[in-house]
Amino acid sequence: DAMVIQNPRYQVTQFGKPVTLSCSQTLNHNVMYWYQQKSSQAPKLLFHYYDKDFNNEADTPDNFQSRRPNTSFCFLDIRSPGLGDAAMYLCATSQKGGGKETQYFGPGTRLLVL
């Protein structure tokens, strides 16, 4: 049973052409995260939503934006993708509150920028 779903699994875009990646969850978790992972590296947190509260990491470029219209869905918008933005983008969820929350990851969307 899929718990964190990411679509599409593979996305090809052109340099400078806006692209949106989507994530949905069936866990009803209150936190959703977006990570960027480049080859052979650990995931790097871009931002997260705690309910509707948006939390941006200090070093996340302005080129990356996010939307969370409801509990189940979260979107990553890349306004003007550069070649350096080609990576795997991972969505994760957790339930904050009550202690040691565990994060559950989706399968990722691999973005290719031409």
Place this chain on the structure above:
Amino acid sequence: TQLLEQSPQFLSIQEGENLTVYCNSSSVFSSLQWYRQEPGEGPVLLVTVVTGGEVKKLKRLTFQFGDARKDSSLHITAAQPGDTGLYLCAGHLKENTPLVFGKGTRLSVIA
């Protein structure tokens, strides 16, 4: 500065061998998680440890959280080719803070 240091970075072993992967820090973590990630997929949670000195077993995998909650290890007994992947440790320095990741250990088990 890398808060969580994983070692070794790469490991290639024969099927049937045992191995240990380490995750070390000078900081205390409130909890620590181990994930396994296969190429082209997202990380899959293996275990969460929260208590100093805790040992958890998952079939052939044994996870240990250090007494001081600064380090953790993953031991695999009789490794199989299906164990191949990137093993990531990640932890929370405090409750309700973002997860801190190690750089990962890339394991290759050769049949």
